[in-house]
Amino acid sequence: MLVDAGENDEGNTVVNYLKKQGVKFLEYVIGTHPHSDHIGGLDTVISNFEINKVILPDVVSTTKTFEEVLDALSENDLRITKPEVGMEYKLEDATFIILAPNSSEYSDLNNYSIVIKIIYEETAFLLTGDAEKTSEDEMLENGLDLSADILKLGHHGSANSSTDTFLDRVGASSAIISVGRNNKYGHPMSETVNRVLDRGINLYRTDEMGTIIVTTDGTSISFNNDATGENNSAQE
Ligand SMILES: [Zn+2]
Structure with a gap:
């Protein structure tokens, strides 16, 4: 996939x-x-x-x-x-489920982002596209099961994504920000990075680490770059 x-x-x-x-x-x-x-x-x-x-x-x-x-x-x-929220698809022994978008119209294209949770045995990965607070709030209000081990943060770590409530509900142990180095938007925002680090979540950033590869056997999860959060707290 x-x-x-x-x-x-x-x-x-x-x-x-x-x-x-x-x-x-x-x-x-x-x-x-x-x-x-x-x-x-x-x-x-x-x-x-x-x-x-x-x-x-x-x-x-x-x-x-x-x-x-x-x-x-x-x-x-x-x-x-x-995409239809709640729809589940089989991917060999894994499953993924559609969690957003939950409305049919948004003023911002980002909130149309398809959000999926991939579940493989005991592990779960949440991929959020560029979903922002509006979409995050809908997922929360609709009571969807957002819990995941790994969260790909919405909208490249922008300030308007990854709210406190959303991060708490996901409860991830590690988060990934896919973001270009020295991008013109100033992503990721330091307040968003802090919301992640304040929760003790390990943060991986493509602008600092390049390609990030996450591997799971269904129980444990490993990263190609094992230098976790410690590495990143310096860039605030
Ligand atoms: Zn984007």
Whole structure:
């Protein structure tokens, strides 16, 4: 399964990485929401792999990036599956469940982000796309089971995601921020980083560590970079 594919010029990086891992077929491809830093490389992925199911939120964008994804889908006879909260999908011995979006319309494209929880035996991973407080609050209000060991923080660690209540409900032991080094948005925000560190959650950041690989056997979880939170408290 692949969730998001980076910017337009990063599609080949994603494809080459997957091929290097021996991936020949993708059971599921999720484009969390139509921003180019998430679906930019998706057209390249779609043209390079056999895919079973593509899940995209029920929102359109008029950008060239989005149109390229639609073109790639139709060229490969793929239809879009829309996310439905509560829907569960099998991924061999693992399962993933859709937790958001919980509304049909939002003022901010980020809140259309497909949020999924992947469960494998005793471990759970929560991937939140660019979901912000609005979507987090809906997941909380709807009483969804958000508990997870690993949380990929919403919206690159922006201030308007990963609220106190949300972090408490997830109760993760480790969090990951996917964020570009020296990005123009100033992500991640120090207040968000502090909300994570104040809870004793180990924080992993791609801007500091590069590619982060998390592996589980269903019981224990390991990271490719074992220098955990200690490493990161210095950057506040
Ligand atoms: Zn983003």
